[in-house]
Amino acid sequence: MTRRERTVDVLIVGGGPAGLGAGAELAASGAGRVEILEREQTAGGIPRHCHHGGFGGHTIGGGTTGPAYARGCVAAAVRAGAILRTGVTVTGWAGPLTVDTTAPTGLERITARAIVLATGARERPRSARLVPGSRPPGVYTTGELQQAVHLHRQRIGSRAVVIGNEPVGRAAADTLRVAGLDVVAMVTDQPSSRLAALTRPGDRTPVLGRTTVTALTGRERLTGVAVRHHDGRTTTLRCDTVVFTGDWIPDHELARRGELALDPGTRGPAYDAAHRTTGTGIFAVGNLLHGVESAGFALAEGRAAAAPVLRHLTTGAWPTGRTPLAVDAPLRWIAPNLIGPDGGLPLRGRFTLRTTGRLASPLFVVRQDGRELHRQRLLLPAVPDRAFHLRADWLDRVDPHGGTVRIAVR
Amino acid sequence: MSPTITTAGELTADDLPGTRPDGGQGAPVYDVTVVGAGVVGAAIARELARYRLRTALLDASDDIGNGTSKANTAILHTGFDAVPGSLEARLVREGQQRLRAYAAETGIPVERVGALLVAWDEEQLAALPALLAKAERNDYHAARLLDAGELRAREPHLGPGALGALEIPDESIICPWTTPLAYATQAVRAGVHLHLNCRVRHIDSGDDVHTLTTTRGTLHTRHLINAAGLHADELDRELGHDDFTVTPRRGQLIVFDKLARGLVGHILLPVPTAAGKGVLVAPTVFGNVLLGPTAEDLDDKTATGSTADAITMLREKGRRILPELLDEEVTAVYAGLRAATGQEDCRIRSRPDRRYIAVGGIRSTGLTASMAIAVHVMELLGDSGLDPGTPSELPPVTMPNLGEAFPRPYQDAGLIAADPAYGTLVCHCERVSAGEIRDALTGTVPPHSPDGLRRRTRAGNGRCQGFYCGAAVRALFEEART
Ligand SMILES: Cc1cc2nc3c(=O)[nH]c(=O)nc-3n(C[C@H](O)[C@H](O)[C@H](O)COP(=O)(O)OP(=O)(O)OC[C@H]3O[C@@H](n4cnc5c(N)ncnc54)[C@H](O)[C@@H]3O)c2cc1C
Ligand SMILES: Cc1cc2nc3c(=O)[nH]c(=O)nc-3n(C[C@H](O)[C@H](O)[C@H](O)COP(=O)(O)OP(=O)(O)OC[C@H]3O[C@@H](n4cnc5c(N)ncnc54)[C@H](O)[C@@H]3O)c2cc1C
Numbered sequence: 001m002t003r004r005e006r007t008v009d010v011l012i013v014g015g016g017p018a019g020l021g022a023g024a025e026l027a028a029s030g031a032g033r034v035e036i037l038e039r040e041q042t043a044g045g046i047p048r049h050c051h052h053g054g055f056g057g058h059t060i061g062g063g064t065t066g067p068a069y070a071r072g073c074v075a076a077a078v079r080a081g082a083i084l085r086t087g088v089t090v091t092g093w094a095g096p097l098t099v100d101t102t103a104p105t106g107l108e109r110i111t112a113r114a115i116v117l118a119t120g121a122r123e124r125p126r127s128a129r130l131v132p133g134s135r136p137p138g139v140y141t142t143g144e145l146q147q148a149v150h151l152h153r154q155r156i157g158s159r160a161v162v163i164g165n166e167p168v169g170r171a172a173a174d175t176l177r178v179a180g181l182d183v184v185a186m187v188t189d190q191p192s193s194r195l196a197a198l199t200r201p202g203d204r205t206p207v208l209g210r211t212t213v214t215a216l217t218g219r220e221r222l223t224g225v226a227v228r229h230h231d232g233r234t235t236t237l238r239c240d241t242v243v244f245t246g247d248w249i250p251d252h253e254l255a256r257r258g259e260l261a262l263d264p265g266t267r268g269p270a271y272d273a274a275h276r277t278t279g280t281g282i283f284a285v286g287n288l289l290h291g292v293e294s295a296g297f298a299l300a301e302g303r304a305a306a307a308p309v310l311r312h313l314t315t316g317a318w319p320t321g322r323t324p325l326a327v328d329a330p331l332r333w334i335a336p337n338l339i340g341p342d343g344g345l346p347l348r349g350r351f352t353l354r355t356t357g358r359l360a361s362p363l364f365v366v367r368q369d370g371r372e373l374h375r376q377r378l379l380l381p382a383v384p385d386r387a388f389h390l391r392a393d394w395l396d397r398v399d400p401h402g403g404t405v406r407i408a409v410r
Numbered sequence: 411m412s413p414t415i416t417t418a419g420e421l422t423a424d425d426l427p428g429t430r431p432d433g434g435q436g437a438p439v440y441d442v443t444v445v446g447a448g449v450v451g452a453a454i455a456r457e458l459a460r461y462r463l464r465t466a467l468l469d470a471s472d473d474i475g476n477g478t479s480k481a482n483t484a485i486l487h488t489g490f491d492a493v494p495g496s497l498e499a500r501l502v503r504e505g506q507q508r509l510r511a512y513a514a515e516t517g518i519p520v521e522r523v524g525a526l527l528v529a530w531d532e533e534q535l536a537a538l539p540a541l542l543a544k545a546e547r548n549d550y551h552a553a554r555l556l557d558a559g560e561l562r563a564r565e566p567h568l569g570p571g572a573l574g575a576l577e578i579p580d581e582s583i584i585c586p587w588t589t590p591l592a593y594a595t596q597a598v599r600a601g602v603h604l605h606l607n608c609r610v611r612h613i614d615s616g617d618d619v620h621t622l623t624t625t626r627g628t629l630h631t632r633h634l635i636n637a638a639g640l641h642a643d644e645l646d647r648e649l650g651h652d653d654f655t656v657t658p659r660r661g662q663l664i665v666f667d668k669l670a671r672g673l674v675g676h677i678l679l680p681v682p683t684a685a686g687k688g689v690l691v692a693p694t695v696f697g698n699v700l701l702g703p704t705a706e707d708l709d710d711k712t713a714t715g716s717t718a719d720a721i722t723m724l725r726e727k728g729r730r731i732l733p734e735l736l737d738e739e740v741t742a743v744y745a746g747l748r749a750a751t752g753q754e755d756c757r758i759r760s761r762p763d764r765r766y767i768a769v770g771g772i773r774s775t776g777l778t779a780s781m782a783i784a785v786h787v788m789e790l791l792g793d794s795g796l797d798p799g800t801p802s803e804l805p806p807v808t809m810p811n812l813g814e815a816f817p818r819p820y821q822d823a824g825l826i827a828a829d830p831a832y833g834t835l836v837c838h839c840e841r842v843s844a845g846e847i848r849d850a851l852t853g854t855v856p857p858h859s860p861d862g863l864r865r866r867t868r869a870g871n872g873r874c875q876g877f878y879c880g881a882a883v884r885a886l887f888e889e890a891r892t
Contacts, residue, residue, distance in 0.1 A: 002823055039838055089835045091820065102820045102841075104830035125875035127665075127742045134715040135744065137860070140876070147881035154884060214718065249739065253839075256669055 003100065003109040010309060011099065011112035012036040012082075013090045013254060016045020017295045018286020019118030020073040021302025022309070023082035026116075029310055034082045035110075037101060039089035044070025045120055046287075047295050049146040051178070052171055056296050069295060093258050097281050114309050117255055117269070117277070117284040118302065121291030123168070124247040126216070131244075133215030138222035140243045142172040149179045157241035161225045162186045164245035165207055166385035168292070172243045173205055184239050187211050187227055190384055191358065216242065246385055248291025258282065265326070265333025266290050272322055272340035273347075273392075274308035275301070280318040283309055290335040290352060293387060297347075304347050323368075323398060328408040330357040334390070339398050339405065350389040353407075355382045363410040364390055373397045373405065413854055414603040417472065420627040421605060427464035439619055440466045440603075441796070443631035445610050445645060447471075449479040449586075449780045450772050451637035452593035457784035459600035460801035466631065467594070467602055468624065470609035470641075472858040473865075475590035477639045479777065480865060481714065481746030483663065483703060484694060485677060486510065486520060486582040487778045490545035490553055496755045499548055502775045505782035509589070510582070512781060515806075518588045519695040519813025525581035525677035526561065528572050530730070534681040535573045541681070542576055552579050567673045569733050581677050585695045586777055587865040588809045593780070595854045599805045604855065605629075610638075613648040615764060633765045633796055635787060640711045640749050642757075642770040654757050654770050658711050658747035661703025662720040664728070667873050668697040668814070670738035678731055687774075689727040691735065696840075696868060697814030698741060701728040707750070716743045741873050748773045758786065762794035810846055812868050819843050836886065837879040839872025847883065851890040860887050 010031050012019045015038030023036040042048060047055055050066025057063025064072070078084055088103040098111040123141040138157055140148070148154040160181045162173050165188040173183045183205045192209025210230035217224045217236065224236040250268035260269040261278040268289040269277040277284050285305045286298035312318065322338040332354040336346050346352075355362075359382040366374040374394035382388045390407070398405055426438040442458055444451045447469035455467040471477065486509060489502035513520045529535040538555055545553040556575045562568060564577075598604050605626065612623040613634070622629045636645045643656045671693060680688035692700045704720045721743060729736050751757055751771035756779075760767045767790050769783060776783070792798065811818060819825055819832040820841045826833035831845030850857060850866035857863040860883060864870045869883045876883070 039835060087834060089820075089838065089841070091841065102826070102833055102835060104826065104833040106826055106833065107821070107823045122874050122877040124739075125877065127875055128740045128873070130718075130721050130740060130743065132716040132718045132721060132743070140880070141874075143874075143877035144880035148884065152881045152885045154881060154888075215715070217715075219712065253669065 003107040005109045007111045008033045008035045010034045010114050012116040014118035015043035016120050017073050018298035018302040020077040021299040022116045022305050024077040024080040025303040025306035027081035036084045037088045038086045041087050043074050049150045051150045114281045118286045119251040119288045121248045121250045121287035126244050136218040136222045138241045142168050142245045145243050149175050159239040160241035161237050161239045162243050166246045169245035172245045250288045250291050263337040270338050271336050272338040273336050273344040275305040325405045332356045345392045352387050358383050365408050368402045368405045413598040417606045440464045440631040442633040444635045446637035447474040448477045448639050449590040450776050452590040453780035453784040454787050455597040455602045456593040457788045459597040459602045461798035465602045468605045468608045472607050473862040474594040478746050481744050484586040486584040488580045490550040490578050494547040498756050501779040501782040505779035508781035516592045517809045519585045520582050521815050522582045525578040525679050527576040527679045529574050538576045569730050583695050585812050592809050596804050596807045635767045637769045646768050654751040656749045658708050659750040660706040662716050662745040663702030665742040666699040667739040667741050670699045671697050691731050695813040714745045716745050760790040837869040839874050840868040842867045842869040847886050
């Protein structure tokens with residue numbers, strides 16, 4: 001027995017907010033057969049297990065809960081006529097626009113006129129962060145923790161330490177409390193910011209800033225997290241649970257196996273404002289491009305990609321030799337990171353950036369081949385683990401035949 | 411015969427062999443008890459299982475292969491660089507042949523990727539001919555010298571400065587987890603009793619039986635085989651011997667993501683120096699890339715943790731060998747402890763008068779040598795007054811394929827059509843299906859922890875380390891237990 005071979009117009013890999021947003025918009029605009037493949041049994045992506053509010057709203061605490069948001073995204077895509085198939089995993093490529101899939105219903109080989117990758121991002125686990133020590137149970141990422149508590153109602157432990165202090169770390173702490181644990185501390189190697197804490201009244205968890213995790217201890221079960229403070233003091237925080245939060249890496253396996261160029265900063269596929277990667281006919285949306293932005297942002301990107309996908313279906317055109325955008329340290333990445341020939345602007349007319357270190361009212365200088373294209377000061381500080389933005393209205397000054405456009409900070 | 415595996419509670423008469431094999435009365439007595447269900451003890455138990463003997467295999471842990479055997483470099487050595495004429499040299503050479511054949515028969519993944527001993531300076535380059543000669547003395551004749559050009563053609567991602575290499579085309583990589591599992595499964599199916607969570611605390615040796623006091627009660631055996639790995643010296647002392655002391659030598663390793671697999675084709679070995687074997691870069695049968703191990707002499711037999719210094723050191727060495735490797739994501743960092751005894755050779759010693767065999771100092775080649783060690787032990791047993799009778803065929807076993815180079819269930823249309831559970835993926839990074847997890851949970855030697863399940867299926871072993879599947883895999887594990 002072999003693979004069933006089929007063709008579709010647009011194949012979307014990943015049924016999270018980004019893939020569902022793209023599917024809804026494409027189906028509604030008459031792109032033909034638009035099929036979304038999701039490897040989990042239920043579509044919706046990460047929000048499925050984010051039981052806290054804050055999805056889709058524009059104010060802190062606004063919007064809805066993750067599961068409600070996920071259901072909304074699914075309903076919209078299905079209503080628009082996209083074909084959503086769950087429990088189907090895209091396992092690899094069989095041609096430039098052909099993928100292989102595995103599902104309980106069998107193996108398929110699907111060829112599409114355009115493919116949209118929307119495979120999301122994950123948090124780096126303890127091992128990828130090279131945290132030494134023993135390897136006891138009780139070590140989580142937020143993704144695993146939330147699923148254990150909210151989807152499977154599993155017992156976690158009694159005393160927890162959260163590594164990270166960005167919003168997702170706060171979500172982890174909330175989940176731990178729901179599961180009945182004491183959150184002993186939140187540890188971050190950045191200066192501790194009360195900003196995140198302020199968003200959650202009544203949250204009294206101590207935040208240990210400028211503190212690094214030096215080891216995990218315990219054999220049968222985690223017994224503690226050894227830390228070093230910036231002044232050299234060391235302590236061991238006694239706990240039976242630790243959650244490593246934030247520190248995102250796009251799930252770029254398919255992108256890499258498809259030989260798409262990656263951006264060295266984001267580790268996601270390099271892409272332009274029209275969500276075109278370096279693979280002809282292959283688009284990318286959502287956290288795959290920039291671990292991690294909000295669900296609303298991922299959804300909006302999915303929707304925004306529909307127009308360029310349609311244009312490609314009609315014209316078949318694909319740009320070559322696009323100018324790359326790169327950042328200088330301490331900036332970490334910029335997205336999008338290719339400049340398309342058609343001068344299109346990214347979503348909301350701005351680039352998204354991240355920094356590795358805190359920058360108080362930074363001045364950005366954009367240059368190409370020594371020529372200054374743009375200069376812009378941010379009024380607010382830029383801090384790690386939080387997006388900030390750069391206007392894109394200078395794109396028409398870029399020489400399409402010139403070298404890399406570099407963004408430096410002063 | 412229904413297999414006997416016990417994991418908790420006092421060992422009762424039901425768990426133990428019935429009447430004595432000679433038909434006499436008294437407490438039930440095993441003919442042979444193997445202490446330690448690592449790769450070595452399991453191999454010995456499997457060899458014993460061919461005979462009409464009442465055999466027990468004991469382990470202190472809740473699983474087989476849970477000691478040193480789960481955390482090594484997983485290379486099926488040719489023995490080209492062993493000390494010529496040593497027992498280890500012979501056992502590695504024979505063991506490698508036996509295990510290679512056994513793997514082919516049972517489906518344990520083996521890949522003959524070959525090794526390259528890479529010379530990074532003139533001194534190392536000058537040392538290669540002597541290593542070639544040593545390989546010849548070890549009866550290994552396929553090795554040959556490569557110049558810098560040939561080397562680079564084989565390994566284009568190698569760092570700058572490599573001057574040449576010695577090629578060992580038969581060095582292979584093997585699955586370290588299915589090997590002891592295959593042995594134990596076959597042994598148990600053939601009637602060997604497996605008692606887990608059963609630590610031997612004390613031994614009384616009488617005139618014809620040993621009485622073992624374990625954490626789960628008392629057990630009697632005529633013959634005793636000590637395959638307790640790091641703790642073999644302690645058991646040995648229980649019997650009044652003081653032949654050797656095990657000093658754990660830690661080896662820390664870094665596992666890189668599968669996306670790094672394309673960077674390296676061979677096992678890249680350093681040229682050995684006075685400071686030991688050194689750090690290698692090797693593919694794994696799971697499709698990852700390993701960097702390590704360190705060699706640190708310690709005195710704590712439980713110190714399987716990793717350290718910041720070692721990780722830094724390994725990364726520095728790795729950057730020289732394969733610079734692009736360091737840009738790849740790390741999937742795991744782990745450490746294993748070699749049972750070093752201050753002597754190069756292994757310490758396999760039979761005391762026929764005491765009906766006791768110590769299988770000690772199985773340091774850094776025990777996986778490769780395991781089947782040959784088992785045969786050797788069987789011969790020694792014959793010399794110590796045990797008449798095992800005539801051997802019979804072992805029940806065949808087929809292991810689930812954990813190897814990336816061979817078809818996995820998620821790629822098998824026929825299998826999925828027959829049973830859709832093999833098309834339902836649970837662990838996405840490793841593409842492990844619900845069917846494989848179910849099979850492992852209901853196998854002859856089932857896991858008793860999610861970690862044991864991981865070693866039988868790879869579930870949770872991938873780059874996300876459970877971000878996506880950890881909770882679901884645990885749910886399947888818990889469900890099977892209730
Ligand atoms: C713990 C946590 C808390 C968060 N809290 C908030 C919040 O409060 N508010 C907010 O707005 N955002 C929040 N976010 C961010 C938000 O969840 C993400 O931005 C959003 O889910 C990204 O959408 P996506 O579609 O790009 O990726 P995902 O939601 O990750 O979806 C990707 C989908 O692709 C599927 N997939 C991957 N590979 C394949 C394949 N090969 N074949 C088939 N399917 C595949 C995956 O199973 C997954 O369902 C949070 C994220 C996390 C992890
Ligand atoms: C870093 C490293 C790399 C290596 N690389 C390779 C390689 O590439 N190729 C190769 O062939 N070999 C390699 N080895 C060597 C190989 O792993 C070992 O030789 C082998 O695993 C030893 O097996 P064992 O059964 O003797 O010991 P173990 O696996 O440690 O088994 C001993 C068992 O005895 C049990 N036990 C101990 N005391 C008691 C007691 N009192 N009562 C009951 N049970 C007890 C323990 O629980 C344990 O399960 C490597 C080793 C290390 C550490």
